[in-house]
Amino acid sequence: MLMDRNYLLKILILLAFLTIYGTHSAAVAKVYIDIDAPGFQQFPIAICDFQNKNTGASAPSGFNAVIADDVKNYLDMTGIFKILDKKSFLEGVEPGYPEKIRFPEWTAIGADFLVRGDLTVQGKDTVAESRLYDVARGQMLFNKRYSNSSGDTKSIALAIARDILMALTGDAGDFDTKIAFIIKRKSGSDIYSMNYDASGMSSLTGHQSIVTSPRWSPDGQYLAFTSYKKGRPQVYLRNLKSGSERTVASFEGLNLCGSFSPDSKKLLLTLSKDGNEDIYVLNIHTMQLKRLTRSYSIDVSPAWSPDGQKIAFVSNRSGSPQIFVMDANGGGARRITFHGKYNTSPSWSPRGGKIAYEGLVGGRYQIFTVDESGGNLMQMTFDNADNEYPSWSPSGRQIVFSSRQGGRSRICIMNSNGMKTRVLIENANHLVMPSWSPLLK
Amino acid sequence: MKKYLTLIGVFLVFAFCLTTFSGCADKSAVVRDDAAAEDEAARRAREQAEREAAMRARDAALLTPQNIYYDYDQSNIRPDARDTLKHNATIFTHKRGNIIIEGHCDERGTAEYNMALGQRRAQEAKRYLINLGINASRMQAISYGEENPLDPRSTEEAWAKNRRAEFHLK
Numbered sequence: 001m002l003m004d005r006n007y008l009l010k011i012l013i014l015l016a017f018l019t020i021y022g023t024h025s026a027a028v029a030k031v032y033i034d035i036d037a038p039g040f041q042q043f044p045i046a047i048c049d050f051q052n053k054n055t056g057a058s059a060p061s062g063f064n065a066v067i068a069d070d071v072k073n074y075l076d077m078t079g080i081f082k083i084l085d086k087k088s089f090l091e092g093v094e095p096g097y098p099e100k101i102r103f104p105e106w107t108a109i110g111a112d113f114l115v116r117g118d119l120t121v122q123g124k125d126t127v128a129e130s131r132l133y134d135v136a137r138g139q140m141l142f143n144k145r146y147s148n149s150s151g152d153t154k155s156i157a158l159a160i161a162r163d164i165l166m167a168l169t170g171d172a173g174d175f176d177t178k179i180a181f182i183i184k185r186k187s188g189s190d191i192y193s194m195n196y197d198a199s200g201m202s203s204l205t206g207h208q209s210i211v212t213s214p215r216w217s218p219d220g221q222y223l224a225f226t227s228y229k230k231g232r233p234q235v236y237l238r239n240l241k242s243g244s245e246r247t248v249a250s251f252e253g254l255n256l257c258g259s260f261s262p263d264s265k266k267l268l269l270t271l272s273k274d275g276n277e278d279i280y281v282l283n284i285h286t287m288q289l290k291r292l293t294r295s296y297s298i299d300v301s302p303a304w305s306p307d308g309q310k311i312a313f314v315s316n317r318s319g320s321p322q323i324f325v326m327d328a329n330g331g332g333a334r335r336i337t338f339h340g341k342y343n344t345s346p347s348w349s350p351r352g353g354k355i356a357y358e359g360l361v362g363g364r365y366q367i368f369t370v371d372e373s374g375g376n377l378m379q380m381t382f383d384n385a386d387n388e389y390p391s392w393s394p395s396g397r398q399i400v401f402s403s404r405q406g407g408r409s410r411i412c413i414m415n416s417n418g419m420k421t422r423v424l425i426e427n428a429n430h431l432v433m434p435s436w437s438p439l440l441k
Numbered sequence: 442m443k444k445y446l447t448l449i450g451v452f453l454v455f456a457f458c459l460t461t462f463s464g465c466a467d468k469s470a471v472v473r474d475d476a477a478a479e480d481e482a483a484r485r486a487r488e489q490a491e492r493e494a495a496m497r498a499r500d501a502a503l504l505t506p507q508n509i510y511y512d513y514d515q516s517n518i519r520p521d522a523r524d525t526l527k528h529n530a531t532i533f534t535h536k537r538g539n540i541i542i543e544g545h546c547d548e549r550g551t552a553e554y555n556m557a558l559g560q561r562r563a564q565e566a567k568r569y570l571i572n573l574g575i576n577a578s579r580m581q582a583i584s585y586g587e588e589n590p591l592d593p594r595s596t597e598e599a600w601a602k603n604r605r606a607e608f609h610l611k
Contacts, residue, residue, distance in 0.1 A: 210588045254560040277557040300557040344551040
């Protein structure tokens with residue numbers, strides 16, 4: 001009898017173990033790298049120069065190294081890879097597939113993942129094949145073929161980088177995004193945008209007026225913003241496809257642009273038309289307006305939660321500007337920041353739950369993140385600059401912000417854990433209010 | 442008698458010479474006096490012009506609305522702004538036209554929050570003027586946030602100057 005009970009216990013333990021192990025491997029299969037796990041490190045990846053498929057020699061144009069370098073640059077931008085220097089590679093790269101890979105030699109230099117590829121260039125037709133290997137397991141994760149008929153190797157590199165990210169993290173990352181921001185000059189300010197890889201900067205407004213608060217609609221169709229081009233602050237809606245622009249709020253007093261609803265149908269606003277700076281919601285199709293806050297205080301900078309249920313905003317109802325969260329219908333407001341006397345610019349993580357904001361600490365503005373409940377407060381920036389206006393990337397893994405120190409002004413991107421800050425653009429003008437677009441393709 | 446006449450003649454010649462001589466002296470004195478008079482006139486004219494300019498400036502100050510200033514992150518009307526607002530209200534009751542009240546902030550803090558704070562500053566000034574009898578329909582409150590500082594420096598003095606409401610008659 002005693003034996004039987006022990007035996008039963010052993011089976012139960014084994015069953016429990018199997019259940020846990022089963023769920024674990026299912027999760028691993030779904031998302032290869034859990035980059036949100038605490039203590040996440042960057043993933044060391046080795047990317048070999050691509051090989052000319054027919055001869056094994058480098059293609060005359062030097063595309064082989066160029067395409068590998070572009071893949072490296074794109075992966076580096078995501079902030080989650082540590083790109084290994086090819087000078088450290090022990091194994092020579094032999095042409096052709098299937099290739100014989102001595103995985104221990106890649107493990108020895110610290111690579112967790114390995115990218116190999118071949119390239120064929122015939123006239124304007126470029127065909128690349130790329131393979132991703134899990135070095136530790138000695139497995140190939142994918143083998144894909146890419147072609148481009150206009151000689152554009154950058155777009156092939158981007159597609160490869162996107163597939164690597166998809167295979168390892170379960171999403172396409174932030175590659176097809178733009179960042180809108182304000183350049184303030186003496187002659188006035190205007191909205192500009194640039195691609196996530198810092199290419200393709202262009203002007204979106206030519207108002208040379210006071211222009212602020214650019215906000216993308218989540219469907220990528222619209223950009224809303226505030227402009228003084230008619231002598232006072234009004235909210236405009238720019239259709240990004242047609243380029244047409246219309247005024248959506250021109251009430252007496254203050255008209256300030258807030259964020260869009262997740263379905264892109266509604267826009268949050270700060271208006272003072274009823275005598276007090278309060279938060280309103282405007283349906284941009286029916287133009288129906290609804291007032292959400294009614295406190296005798298400044299309520300400003302509303303940001304919608306990704307599930308559409310809540311709105312974060314700034315209010316000085318407790319004496320100084322602080323971040324509050326309320327229900328989307330305007331009820332149940334509660335304060336979530338209690339450290340510091342000046343906390344503003346809330347931005348809601350697309351993954352939900354977390355809010356980034358700027359707070360005054362030691363005479364400088366720094367970026368913080370906090371759970372929507374007010375817990376888990378973390379300071380993300382610490383340098384001797386004013387770091388302001390955080391905005392999350394669509395993947396929720398990165399945050400763009402402006403950084404100003406003396407006469408130098410920058411738009412920077414960091415990982416959402418505050419690590420690996422890189423500069424997107426820097427110049428002597430005043431660069432402010434960066435706003436990260438949704439995925440645009 | 443003849444000797445007497447000669448004496449008179451000598452005296453006359455002497456007197457004539459003296460007269461002529463002193464006449465010359467007198468003439469140069471007159472010239473000097475003229476120059477002095479001209480200097481005096483110029484000085485008087487200049488002083489008059491200065492007095493008039495000062496009066497005009499005083500009149501202009503009396504007829505021009507003055508800025509009021511605010512404390513950091515505050516929009517309430519400070520005690521020292523009350524007389525200025527009364528002064529401004531007197532002008533507005535005697536002059537026609539619409540009144541633009543601009544609310545401004547110093548550079549510290551967030552641009553968006555400062556837009557709202559500037560609106561509130563302008564709004565508070567408007568409320569005060571309504572209480573002083575100025576018709577609300579004549580007044581428009583516009584915030585410029587931190588975008589139009591009077592003094593671009595980053596000092597306490599500049600910030601104090603920049604936290605203000607301006608009043609413009611249109």
